[in-house]
Amino acid sequence: MKILFLDQSGKPGGAELCLIDIAKPYRDSCLVGLFVDGAFRQLLEQNQIPVEVLATEAIKVRKESSFTQSLSSVTALLPLIAKVVQKARQYDLIYANTQKALVVGALASFLSRRPLVYHLHDILSTDHFSPTNLKVAVTLANRFASLVIANSKASQAAFLEAGGRSDIIDVVYNGFDPQVYQIDRTNVSQLKTQLELEGKFVVGHFSRLSPWKGQHILIEALTHCQKNVTAIFVGDALFGEQDYVRQLHKQVTELVLEDRVKFLGFRSDIPQLMGVCDLVAHTSTAPEPFGRVIVEAMLCGKPIVAAQSGGAIELIEPGINGFLVPPGKPDLLAEVINTCYDRPEYTIAIAKSACEIATQRFHQTNIDRQIADLLSRTFT
Numbered sequence: 001m002k003i004l005f006l007d008q009s010g011k012p013g014g015a016e017l018c019l020i021d022i023a024k025p026y027r028d029s030c031l032v033g034l035f036v037d038g039a040f041r042q043l044l045e046q047n048q049i050p051v052e053v054l055a056t057e058a059i060k061v062r063k064e065s066s067f068t069q070s071l072s073s074v075t076a077l078l079p080l081i082a083k084v085v086q087k088a089r090q091y092d093l094i095y096a097n098t099q100k101a102l103v104v105g106a107l108a109s110f111l112s113r114r115p116l117v118y119h120l121h122d123i124l125s126t127d128h129f130s131p132t133n134l135k136v137a138v139t140l141a142n143r144f145a146s147l148v149i150a151n152s153k154a155s156q157a158a159f160l161e162a163g164g165r166s167d168i169i170d171v172v173y174n175g176f177d178p179q180v181y182q183i184d185r186t187n188v189s190q191l192k193t194q195l196e197l198e199g200k201f202v203v204g205h206f207s208r209l210s211p212w213k214g215q216h217i218l219i220e221a222l223t224h225c226q227k228n229v230t231a232i233f234v235g236d237a238l239f240g241e242q243d244y245v246r247q248l249h250k251q252v253t254e255l256v257l258e259d260r261v262k263f264l265g266f267r268s269d270i271p272q273l274m275g276v277c278d279l280v281a282h283t284s285t286a287p288e289p290f291g292r293v294i295v296e297a298m299l300c301g302k303p304i305v306a307a308q309s310g311g312a313i314e315l316i317e318p319g320i321n322g323f324l325v326p327p328g329k330p331d332l333l334a335e336v337i338n339t340c341y342d343r344p345e346y347t348i349a350i351a352k353s354a355c356e357i358a359t360q361r362f363h364q365t366n367i368d369r370q371i372a373d374l375l376s377r378t379f380t
């Protein structure tokens with residue numbers, strides 16, 4: 001099957017990392033069309049996935065854009081749509097991986113008479129989107145997509161709640177290659193020394209810096225923990241959240257936590273960095289559509305605590321393969337950190353069982369098969 005994947009981003013967020021894995025089995029006959037150049041293009045190239053930047057100018061619609069802002073950007077989209085239509089004629093189907101890709105993909109699907117798949121990586125609710133963008137996404141998906149792949153039951157439920165058609169949507173979780181998360185102990189201990197984390201109880205937070213990802217909740221939680229509990233924050237402000245970054249640094253200074261908090265920026269060595277952690281914390285204050293980091297921690301054999309909302313609830317069964325805490329509650333998060341600190345054997349046993357379950361449940365081979373089945377069921 002020849003697939004034209006579309007993604008609006010030049011930066012490798014969760015949806016983009018997922019797309020790399022989905023596109024791999026189709027690399028001999030697919031193209032990933034991007035709307036902006038950036039590190040994501042390089043990652044695709046490193047994975048031998050054909051990629052082309054299709055847009056000549058940036059698209060200015062943001063998740064919170066109003067109707068008039070969205071409309072005015074449509075004219076800027078016209079050259080891009082024309083290009084996608086021309087490309088699409090060489091492929092069997094268009095696979096939109098993001099919301100702007102859905103807008104472009106829907107029109108291109110209509111004009112090129114190629115079917116459309118929409119991979120929904122978002123919770124379509126007003127927590128994350130303006131009412132206009134929500135309506136646009138659901139209307140276009142209902143009208144033009146033959147198949148919507150939701151990355152969790154939570155994303156599926158929000159789509160249906162927003163008026164999405166139930167006959168076109170299926171859930172497929174993100175897939176992972178467990179080999180990638182096998183950690184080399186020597187590397188980990190070198191990294192621990194390099195980061196000056198020896199003798200510390202390390203809580204890792206792996207996410208772009210953004211208010212709803214809740215890095216501030218973990219910083220606050222540290223004030224309720226033992227002095228040698230240290231947090232590392234891995235990730236950058238991918239979408240211009242510089243005010244939040246300043247706020248986080250100010251919070252660290254005000255709470256006198258300079259010795260217990262490290263910001264490492266965006267990193268590509270996630271498994272090794274998880275290796276230095278005693279616990280991984282996921283603190284989103286709004287429902288997380290899936291939460292790749294949760295599964296990655298499990299595959300690295302690390303205990304995970306996550307905010308009890310959205311996709312996280314589907315991934316974690318508390319006390320069996322991780323811990324859940326209500327979102328936005330630093331004191332309750334601290335209680336879990338303290339339990340893990342005080343009861344390492346109990347926590348390690350949970351992490352071990354999480355690793356076994358996740359290896360089966362999210363194995364890339366199983367997920368590839370689910371996607372291939374859905375595509376062949378829908379299009380043959």
Ligand code: UDP
Nearest residue numbers: 013014015207234235266267270291292293
């Ligand atoms: N990630 C990364 N480098 C970083 C921070 C995060 O590669 O510095 C990865 C992380 O391992 C995960 C993805 O980015 O695979 C984030 O996905 P998630 O579903 O957790 O959140 P999203 O970015 O989609 O909101």
